[in-house]
Amino acid sequence: MKCHIPDCPDTVYENDLCIFHCPKDDWFDIVDGKKDWSKSQDKVDQFWKLLHLKFSVGDYAYAGYIFPKFNTDCFLSSENLKDFTSPVSLNRAIFLDDALFNACHFKEIVFFDLAKFIGGFNLDSGSFNRVEAGYLLLNGSFNIKNMIFEEKASFNVFISNKIKIDMIGIKILKDFTFSIFDSPMQEIFDHTSQ
Numbered sequence: 001m002k003c004h005i006p007d008c009p010d011t012v013y014e015n016d017l018c019i020f021h022c023p024k025d026d027w028f029d030i031v032d033g034k035k036d037w038s039k040s041q042d043k044v045d046q047f048w049k050l051l052h053l054k055f056s057v058g059d060y061a062y063a064g065y066i067f068p069k070f071n072t073d074c075f076l077s078s079e080n081l082k083d084f085t086s087p088v089s090l091n092r093a094i095f096l097d098d099a100l101f102n103a104c105h106f107k108e109i110v111f112f113d114l115a116k117f118i119g120g121f122n123l124d125s126g127s128f129n130r131v132e133a134g135y136l137l138l139n140g141s142f143n144i145k146n147m148i149f150e151e152k153a154s155f156n157v158f159i160s161n162k163i164k165i166d167m168i169g170i171k172i173l174k175d176f177t178f179s180i181f182d183s184p185m186q187e188i189f190d191h192t193s194q
């Protein structure tokens, strides 16, 4: 059976949804205030294995995906670390734990509209050609380190509490806008959870 999200080509994994779109709130326990994913490590491994398979055939349509914890310090695995060569959609994606984009090079546009980062959002030693983040909700820290912004970057960041935003060693070659808003827009993001 096919995932119930319109246009999603993947088969059902849980609750009429594929492994990418299914809610993962029962994949972890809270231990000492942190998310502990050990009870579902197999599921997490399966998620990343299938995601890397998509990446390897140039499928970068990740809209509405709900990401579990990252297994490594990078969205990509070290074996298939290479460039994103066409547009990437992470619109309405939800990152349930720290998101780590180390050494990722986006050669085309990346969309982060309405993406929600529950943990930290870390970008290190990579590059963006164009990045469009119309409404980006941050709940954890945002660290941008040693990144190159080549053409156009537009971040409208909504923060839901006091968070740390660090930008170290970034190189801006053309247009870069970064706006921060307090969270009266919270309700927008509530519609993104599925």
Ligand SMILES: [Zn+2]
Pocket (backbone or CB within 6 Å): 003, 004, 005, 008, 009, 010, 017, 018, 019, 020, 021
């Ligand atoms: Zn799906």
